[in-house]
Structure formats: C-alpha cells, structure tokens
Amino acid sequence: METIAIQDKKFRISIESGQIQTAISNIAEKMNNDLRDREIVFITVLNGAFMFATDLIRRIKHNVCISCVKLMSYEGIVSNGQVKQLIGLNEDLTGKTVVIIEDIIDSGNSIDFMLKFITTLKPDAIKIASLLFKPSKYKFNHKIDYVGFRIPDEFVVGFGLDYNGYGRNLENIYTLIES
Ligand code: IMP
Ligand code: MG
Secondary structure, three states: OOEEEEOOEEEEEEEOHHHHHHHHHHHHHHHHHHOOOOOEEEEEEEOOOHHHHHHHHOOOOOOEEEEEEEEOOEEOOEEOOOOOOEEOOOOOOOOOEEEEEEEEEOOOHHHHHHHHHHHOOOOOEEEEEEEEEOHHHOOOOOOOOEEEEEOOOOOEEEOOEOEOOEOOOOOOEEEEOOO
16 A cells, blocks of 8 residues: 655555546536536635646636635644635626635535635625535535545545645645554
8 A cells, every 4th residue: 555754644545646537527527517608717725726626627618717716724634713814816706607616625614714705796606616525524504516525534635735735746645644
C-alpha cells in the first residue's frame, strides 16, 4: 500500500487519480445535461477546489463564466467552525445559475456561509458541487447537488486538499493514518 509522509503525519492512498477523473467526468456529464440553456457562473472556492475545478470546468460544453473566491476558516486538521470572510466575488449574479465548486464539505459551515452570502446577490439558482463529502459530519440540510465521493470522518489530503499547506499537488487522495 502506498503511504506518504507530510511533516509529522503519515497518509495512505485512498482514492486513485483514475477514480477521481472518472467521478469528475460523471459530474460533468450530469451538469452538461442539467444546466443546458442556463447562464452559468462557476464559483471556485480557493485554495482547495482549484484542481477539481479545472478538471471539471474543462469538460463543460456550455458557455460559462468562471470566478474564484476565498474563505478563511480552517487550520491544521480540526475545523474551528468559524467562517470569517469571503473575498473576491464581484460578479453580477442576478438571473444566473451559480455553481459553487468545493473540494470537501465537512461540517458544512463554509457552504452554509457561502449560500447565505450568495443568496443576497439574487441569482436564479445555486447548485453545489463538491469532490468529497463527509455525511457523518454534515450539520445542515442544504442539498449537495453533485458529489464525487462520500467519505468517512477521516482527514484527507491530495488533489487540492492540504495538511498545513502541503499535499495539494498530489494527484491521488490520501487518508491520515492515526497513530
Ligand atoms: P466545513 O466548513 O467544516 O464544511 O469545512 C470545509 C473546509 O474545511 C474545506 O473546504 C476544507 O478546506 C477543509 N477540510 C475539511 N475536511 C478536510 C480534510 O479532511 N482535509 C483537508 N481539508 C479539510
Ligand atoms: Mg476549502
């Protein structure tokens, strides 16, 4: 089994890049059907969702606008549950279908904050796409429209996700080995 080390932690491979790419293709195919005839604005949540977003958006066959935002909320491996600020959104979203692209939805605090904020900008509809979803941690009822993988309550890195800033470049996803 492939294991890697990042700083003081060890991780084992849990989702291979081929599986990730297949999941992204499936999501893109669904979006290409669902979002036909809409004015689409993709909002990528940086930093974690950058890799998912580029692989997803390049498979979308409609005319789309793309924007990136940044939320500061997470340190180390424990969510502090406080989402402070959303930076970078200056699009006119009136009448648009917004698709929020997230790397992972854990407690749901970040997505809840974003939904509240984006709703005030009066889009027609808001869809959520997340590569990873931890259902056992999720505290909200907002529907996650597109999910790549449902995962247990474990800490993961790779494919955009980090541990203390490292691991985002890995093409596979790795799970923390508890020691
Ligand atoms: P939430 O607000 O609790 O849903 O957490 C969302 C954010 O926490 C994600 O966008 C990630 O940046 C970060 N996060 C949650 N779980 C993990 C993980 O297992 N690995 C790396 N980052 C994570
Ligand atoms: Mg994130």
